[in-house]
Amino acid sequence: MSTLVKNSIRFILFILIQVFVLDNIHLHKLATPYLYLLFIIWLPFRMNRSWQLLIAFIFGFTLDAFRHSFGFHAAACVLIAYIRPYFINLLIPQEGADSNYEEPSIKSMGGFTPYFIFIAALTIIHHAWLFLLEAWQVGNSWYFLAKTLLSTAISLLLIIITELLFNRKQKFKTNTI
Amino acid sequence: MRNIFLFIRRYSTFLLFILLQLFSIYLIVTYNKYHQAVFSNTANQYTGKINTQYNKIENYFNLKKTNDSLVKVNERLYNTLKQDFQLPDTASKIVVDSIRVDSLLKYRRYNYLHATVVANSVSNQNNYIVIGRGKSQQLKVGMGVIDASNGVVGIVSEVSDDFSVLISLLHKKDSRISSKLFKGGEIGTVTWNGNQPNILQLTGIPKSAKVAKGDSVVTSGYSTYFPKGMMVGIVTEVTPEKSTNNFAINIKSTADFYNLQYVYVIDNLQQAAINDLLNKAEKKSQ
Numbered sequence: 001m002s003t004l005v006k007n008s009i010r011f012i013l014f015i016l017i018q019v020f021v022l023d024n025i026h027l028h029k030l031a032t033p034y035l036y037l038l039f040i041i042w043l044p045f046r047m048n049r050s051w052q053l054l055i056a057f058i059f060g061f062t063l064d065a066f067r068h069s070f071g072f073h074a075a076a077c078v079l080i081a082y083i084r085p086y087f088i089n090l091l092i093p094q095e096g097a098d099s100n101y102e103e104p105s106i107k108s109m110g111g112f113t114p115y116f117i118f119i120a121a122l123t124i125i126h127h128a129w130l131f132l133l134e135a136w137q138v139g140n141s142w143y144f145l146a147k148t149l150l151s152t153a154i155s156l157l158l159i160i161i162t163e164l165l166f167n168r169k170q171k172f173k174t175n176t177i
Numbered sequence: 178m179r180n181i182f183l184f185i186r187r188y189s190t191f192l193l194f195i196l197l198q199l200f201s202i203y204l205i206v207t208y209n210k211y212h213q214a215v216f217s218n219t220a221n222q223y224t225g226k227i228n229t230q231y232n233k234i235e236n237y238f239n240l241k242k243t244n245d246s247l248v249k250v251n252e253r254l255y256n257t258l259k260q261d262f263q264l265p266d267t268a269s270k271i272v273v274d275s276i277r278v279d280s281l282l283k284y285r286r287y288n289y290l291h292a293t294v295v296a297n298s299v300s301n302q303n304n305y306i307v308i309g310r311g312k313s314q315q316l317k318v319g320m321g322v323i324d325a326s327n328g329v330v331g332i333v334s335e336v337s338d339d340f341s342v343l344i345s346l347l348h349k350k351d352s353r354i355s356s357k358l359f360k361g362g363e364i365g366t367v368t369w370n371g372n373q374p375n376i377l378q379l380t381g382i383p384k385s386a387k388v389a390k391g392d393s394v395v396t397s398g399y400s401t402y403f404p405k406g407m408m409v410g411i412v413t414e415v416t417p418e419k420s421t422n423n424f425a426i427n428i429k430s431t432a433d434f435y436n437l438q439y440v441y442v443i444d445n446l447q448q449a450a451i452n453d454l455l456n457k458a459e460k461k462s463q
Contacts, residue, residue: 020231023298026374026435032300049190057197064204066224067298068305068342071204078201082194133205134302135371143372 003044003102011059014039019066022158031150035158036063037126040081041119042168044103049085056081076130080122091118101170106163108170119159124152225340228296229309236293236438243438246325287404288444290315292322294437295340299374303350305334306343308440312336321402321443328408328431329354329396330440346409347374347434355400356409359393361386367394367409367428374434377410379426386424388415394428401448 018036026032040056060077064070093110101108109115127148135144185192236243292310310316320333322343331343331352344351349371356367356379365381379394392412398405410428418425 023300026300050193053190053193053197057201060201066228066296067301068296068307069205069301069303071201071206072301074204075198075201078194078197082190133202 007039007043010039010042011062015059015062015066018063023067027150027154030147031154033154033158034123034127034130034151035155035162037077037080037123037155038159038162040077040084041122041159042103042105043081043084045088045101045108052081052084053078072130072133075133076126079129080126083125084122087118087121091115100172103168103170105168105170116160120152120156123155123159124148127152127155222337222340225295225307225309225337228307232293232295232309239436239438242436246439250325286445286447288446290442290444292316292341292440292442294440297345297434297437299345299347299434302371304345304347304434306331306345306437306440308341308343308442309339310442311339311341313338315444316341316442317444319402319448320445321407322440323403323407323443324432324437324440326408326431328410328433329403330432330434330437332402333442345434346377346430346432354403354409355397356394357397358382358386358388359395359406361388364397364399365426375430376413377428377430379410379412379428380423382424382426384417384422384424388412388424388426390415401445401451403443 014036018034022033022035036059039059040052043052043055056077057074060072060074061070063073067073088104091109091114093114104115104118106112106115109118131144131148131151290310292308294306295309296307298304298306306322308322316333316336318333318336322330322333324330329346331345331348333341334344334351335342346352346354346367347369349369352367352369354367355364357364363382363386365379368378368380370378382388390412394409394412396403396405396407396409408431410430412426413429414427416425
């Protein structure tokens with residue numbers, strides 16, 4: 001399957017799952033799991049960075065349209081799409097590994113730990129920015145902190161389960177092309 | 178000049194990032210304040226249609242709950258029937274009134290329209306509810322909405338052809354319902370602080386009022402959205418505010434925002450007339 005088709009299918013599936021399944025879950029009336037950001041985490045390594053930002057914006061905007069509150073998810077998605085390459089450069093084990101594989105996964109990041117740090121950092125930044133924009137003020141920091149940490153924990157759990165359930169086969173590409 | 182272009186080329190990604198962030202924040206500020214962004218109507222129509230399909234399935238799972246609530250409503254209506262009350266015999270005799278019900282139409286103030294909930298959220302700071310009834314089905318902006326148990330749900334803020342968006346009571350920025358204590362009659366405003374769904378705040382009640390846990394809070398009837406005496410909630414916590422002369426009161430909402438399936442939209446037929454008068458009075462005093 002080509003990258004475009006694969007990512008288009010993911011786009012639709014993640015939006016539908018987030019809107020119709022996960023948004024109906026409110027654990028202890030405080031935390032909501034967010035799985036949809038996995039779409040942005042899984043974008044290919046070699047994609048143009050400006051395109052990544054634009055796609056993240058459109059993706060977040062689509063979700064916002066379903067929730068009738070424009071801007072929140074778009075802003076959070078654009079933020080993690082922007083900082084994603086920095087984390088990849090920081091965490092990827094050897095030089096040039098990002099050209100051997102197509103997209104971030106446990107295998108291409110060289111083990112579970114770097115990959116976990118990668119998704120955990122992106123998830124917590126996404127949630128913090130999203131909840132900060134929603135609150136629109138920096139008051140009641142304990143509530144904000146609890147909401148962010150709890151939601152992050154549940155989202156991470158879901159992301160790891162998804163990762164284990166849907167084993168993405170990553171082809172090793174030689175970089176001699 | 179050349180340096181400027183070089184600068185833009187070099188930092189194009191960063192500039193695009195800043196641009197998109199600013200645009201998102203612009204959307205947040207304008208859309209959530211004025212609810213009149215150009216795209217909202219079309220987005221409503223498309224997402225509304227998908228939501229309706231999903232809702233058809235979801236409704237099936239909630240059939241039992243819906244049934245229960247309908248039985249309760251029926252019970253309440255049965256209890257208001259005329260034959261439930263027996264007057265002691267007096268000298269008067271009962272005469273069948275020949276007045277036609279229709280002739281009361283011009284005195285009618287409120288008309289109830291039913292609608293199904295198509296989409297709903299409780300987890301945001303500013304929540305909206307979408308219902309499957311719109312402009313073509315007589316809905317207008319500014320109508321009040323209640324649920325089957327007579328509890329206030331929200332106010333219509335946007336209408337498209339077949340769908341409408343309500344500002345839920347669980348809307349931190351814009352939800353303000355004029356309410357009063359059922360017992361004492363003190364008038365206050367119900368708002369939401371964004372923390373816990375189903376727990377609302379009643380402000381503006383002076384410390385001289387007698388408030389206890391379990392007291393009912395109902396709509397005041399001073400706004401044109403709701404008739405007098407619609408349930409808003411029940412007092413759960415009363416604490417005196419330190420710096421003001423008011424109580425800080427928490428109330429539990431009567432409407433269960435986690436399980437909204439059917440709602441009733443209240444059409445106030447005199448709303449336009451009242452607003453016209455108010456506008457005239459305001460113009461005169463200017």
